[in-house]
Amino acid sequence: MTAKAVMIQGTSSDVGKSMLATALCRHFSNAGFRVAPFKSQNMALNSFVTTTGGEIGRAQGVQAEAARVDATTDMNPILLKPKHDMMSEIIVHGKPYVDMTASDYRNRFVDEALPIAEAAIQRLQQDYDVIVLEGAGSPAEINLKARDIANMKMAHAADADVLLVADIDRGGVFASIVGTLALLDADERARVKGIIINKFRGMKELLDDGLVWLEDYTGIPVLGVVPYMNVQIEAEDSLALSALRFKKPQHDEFDIDVAVIQLPRISNFTDIDPLMDEPGVGVRFVKTAAAFGKPDVVIIPGTKSTIDDLRWLRAEGLETCILNHAQQKKQTIGICGGYQMLGEQLLDPDAIEGDGQQEAGLALLPITTTFVGEKRTVQTSGTRYGTEQVLTGYEIHLGRTERIADCAPFLLLDGGRTDGAVCDHVLGTYFHGVFHNRDFTRELVNAWRTQKGLAPLSSDVQSEKELREQAYNIAAQQFEQAVDMDKLYDIMGLARVQ
Structure with a gap:
């Protein structure tokens, strides 16, 4: 038929x-x-x-x-x-x-x-x-x-x-x-x-x-x-960025101000969507140092060209903004390419990312990333390190990242691998869709609220599947x-x- x-x-x-x-x-x-x-x-x-x-x-x-x-x-x-x-x-x-x-x-x-x-x-x-x-x-x-x-x-x-x-x-x-x-x-x-x-x-x-x-x-x-x-x-792609339900905090309109770095080659920005559903959380995309402000949380999302976008971030003066933010012990999160940027070195020996040059990272996590030709694309799940909380997501990346100092992983993955790194208030992960684990996201938001002296929200949330x-x-x-x-x-x- x-x-x-x-x-x-x-x-x-x-x-x-x-x-x-x-x-x-x-x-x-x-x-x-x-x-x-x-x-x-x-x-x-x-x-x-x-x-x-x-x-x-x-x-x-x-x-x-x-x-x-x-x-x-x-x-x-x-x-x-x-x-x-x-x-x-x-x-x-x-x-x-x-x-x-x-x-x-x-x-x-x-x-x-x-x-x-x-x-x-x-x-x-x-x-x-x-x-x-x-x-x-x-x-x-x-x-x-x-x-x-x-x-x-x-x-x-x-x-x-x-x-x-x-x-x-x-x-x-x-x-x-x-x-x-x-x-x-x-x-x-x-x-x-x-x-x-x-x-x-x-x-x-x-x-x-x-x-x-x-x-x-x-x-x-x-x-x-x-x-x-x-x-x-x-939404399907960045053409829709201007029309999405982005909440733009104005004059403390929201309890929690989340600044997402709008990289030129931003990818999988739908990772951020669940934060927009959280009560009291304002999400805004930032492209300039002048617009950075004083956020409570900074997120560096995925990108199709990590090194190029890291160089752009520096040229725009956003590196200094992010480092100053992290020094204040405020939450900084990197996802996929953003995770790679948080490390100490990005190595490109085979010119996978472009000119083959070595690039210094933001040095907020003790990790090193080497770009390789084989792309990793997989749906996966893992247990959050130090807890019994299971998170699901997917990976799409070319880089292979190693922790080079004493730093806890973010996840213990099925099959024995680990993912990501957590040091103080800095978190990096290859897990796309991490915020779609709604219990984890509410727990994270409540940690941000506690840091500001605000009462926590109810832990009773609808699952991603239900939504x-x-x-x-x-x-x-x-x-x-x-x-x-x-x-x-x-x-x-x-x-x-x-």
Whole structure:
């Protein structure tokens, strides 16, 4: 049996394609279908590790979870992770393949990539009832269309009905829809079976005349107007940084001020999301020494280029800010690349990180990192050192880090390895997702509160699984309420499961 396929395409980047695809995955799962997400080519620094150790875009990992299936590399066979200006790491079926410039990718690799993506979706169509495809950017970029393997070529390969999504929050919604359709080829336009207006705030009745005009002008039904969803589902990439639920402390508005260093090549920034849910915790991203202020906690997140971002941090004067902060015995946390920066030396003998130079770290932890060619990608768990608290997470890194002095590890991992280092108020770990262990995070927040003389919060918290399940169901419900689902089922030729 070949699965039915529907594809979410957008009039531009960041119109909410990932969120709507996630909502559809949960809807079809709730409706009794075996559903899989798919994105042929994803450019993202937020990634996900499958149970078999494959690295894919985080959005497809989230969508698979919403669909209640295990994520596989077929769901995102090609992942591009920007490293330097105009240079990306190409990951094919979860494993590093080659580093390539944008021009080389377009001129040399696209022809190789297309059959890889087509084969992946064909395998999914044999194993699932419904495939929810997600496009990338816009299908109407004239300068890119001929080499675009993320949008209409995939719609053709999957014989998918396309839903065109536009973001009304940024304005110009009617022009963006009409303009996108006008720039599509006839066979591409014929695949667009419905229009969805996303991120609406206000009274829908004020849109009615415009929606009637749009349907008359394009001949394509408007399936729904979806409200702005303030749903706690992880964002895909740094394009969304400015739109996330970042709490910005102003004049002691929050009890705890957390400053996250916004590195130029920041990756897996979704690690920070759970802190935004903690009562009394304000999270802000900092790019300059002038904006550093006097935080209670500093977090250096992951990065795709540790040495380059460490040099940037120094050039911006942020190194001095971080060292002064740590000298005051305030919490400093490094995750993955941020953990590597906290050490004494970063060694790059094989020029994995760039020029092969040795770089001094911030020397807040007695560790040394050596960059090696083999990337470690694995889901794992471990026990917090000195406790019985079990934490789960995942690793994505090239460096191998050793403790070179008496310093406790952060975790005792399954299999006998250790992770991270803890010295006084400085903590480093390779564990992405560490704050998603909600009991640990509440315990950490209470330690920060105690240091400031504040009363602790209740230790009774919802688990990450419970919170994510709530978010997926809320997204599906809001989508169902806003979109004509009967018409969508008719468009797809899909019979509802009884």
